[in-house]
Amino acid sequence: MAKGVKKRKEIKRKLLHKYRLVILNESTFEEKISFKLSRLNVFVTGSLCIIGLIGLTTLLIAFTPLREYIPGYSSTKLKKQATDLTYQTDSLVRVLNNTNRYLDNIRMVLKGDIENNEINRDSLLEQFKLDPSTVDLTPIKQDSLLRAEVALEDKYNLFERSTAKTEIVLFPPVSGTITQIYDAKKKHYAIDVVAPRETPVKATADGMVIFAEWTADTGHVIIIEHKDGLLSVYKHNGSLNKSQGDVVRSGEVIASVGNTGELTTGPHLHFELWDKGAPINPQDFIDFK
Structure with a gap:
């Protein structure tokens, strides 16, 4: 003790x-x-x-913005900003990808290149074709009621009936003699129309000019984008009357016939039509006579 x-x-x-x-x-x-x-x-x-x-x-x-610099700790405002930036980044990536695909299509139009990815449509149809005998097509009660309801609405919907979709009408860009036709096998995805120099070249349909520049091979080139993914291309022009971003109407003068560019043998219009990135024969849709 x-x-x-x-x-x-x-x-x-x-x-x-x-x-x-x-x-x-x-x-x-x-x-x-x-x-x-x-x-x-x-x-x-x-x-x-x-x-x-x-x-x-x-x-x-607890009471100053310094807490935001601590690893693992962030305010609600900072989290919201980070989320918004993530969404904006994703949107920019999608826009960039769409722009790159759009520019690739323009490049193909200017150079006349097409990827040689041939698909056998018959084999695809045969692969995914269904046998009707294996499908039960008997309408059920809900389906019949829905059909009757839709039919009743359509019967009195005058606005829908009066605004039916119409096909686009294409205007001949220039009148003259066709010296070279569309030939996909020879990679000539256009028709060549001979006309006197300075003959007005007109827009084939309503649209917006997305390209109006000089190229070494095809001279003065103008490309117009129309609705439903349709592009019209006019090459070897003597001069251009429109600039990129201009809105044009069907039949409006956009250029004049010329003999510009290295790949030309005389005054003519090299005219192409592209539908959703694939070339189509202009003579199937336009009468050049």
Whole structure:
């Protein structure tokens, strides 16, 4: 018992024992500052400083924007901004991919290149063809009711009936003699129409000019985009009357017949039609007589 009391007194004495911290001038050994300290004072002061530092750090994190720089911690606003940026990035990627595909189509139109990916349509149809005998075509009650409801709505819907979709009408860009016809085997995806120099070249349909520039091979070229993915191409023009971005009407003068470019043998119009990235024969849709 006495030993325990003696030990506690010894610990108390060590904690309360005074020490003197002196700061001296190194040259003159003059005493500048002195402090009286004990182990207990140092422990209490250090503990209070640590607690204060922890409290100050907590306040800075909780009530200032500094918390956003802590890994794994972000505000709702920052998360929303990150989500919006992600959506915008995805949208930009889709726009970029669509633009690249669009430019690839323009490149094919200008160069007359087509990927040689031949597909056997008969084999595809045979592969996916269904046998009608294996399908139950008996109408169910819900199907009959839906058919009757749709028929009743269509009967009195005059607006839908009066705005039926009509096929696009193509205007001959120039009149003249056809010297070279459309020949896919020889990769001539156009018709060549001979006409006097400076003869007006007209737009084959309503649309917007998406290309109007000079190329070394085909001279002055103008490309018009029409509805439903249809493109009309006019090459070897003597001059262009329209610029990229202009909206044109069917039959409007857009250029004049010329003999520009290296791949030409005289004044004529090299005219192409492309439907959704594939060339089609203009004579199937336009009478050039």
